Amino acid sequence: MNSLLLDTHTAVWYLRYPTRLSSTALERIHAAVEGDFPLFVSVISLIELVYLVEKGRVPKDPLNDLKIALSDSRADIKVLPIEPAIIDSIEHIHRESVPDLPDRIIAATALHRGLPLVTRDRQLRESEVETIW
DSSP, X not given: OOOEEEOHHHHHHHHHOGGGSOHHHHHHHHXXXXXXXXXXXXXXXXXXXXXXXXXXXSOHHHHHHHHHHHHOTTSSEEXXXXXXXXXXXXXXXXXXXXXXXHHHHHHHHHHHHTOOEEOOOHHHHTSSSOXXX
């Protein structure tokens, strides 16, 4: 078992609505946590949530939950920055297959870091990235 990168919806569901996760996703997340491997989210997930809250598509509570979890040094979830090396990895996530820029950044982060991405997103699951769902 190792660390995992959580897609935006996966992080929200893990913290607030765990029954929305697939049994495989939830098992892998629990195994990582129990094995003392951190769960990661890309900083773009926080930016995406702020944007979705502003548009009224998501209530503010999930964003607050994630911010609280990230501010707790004992929490299972850590944030990953967007590093310059991710630019090289994003070229491997073709815009035709993953048109949404935040999704491409998340996928490129997974590629760059060598982390499986936990996502329900079909486009991401069909990309070059190792995914779990």
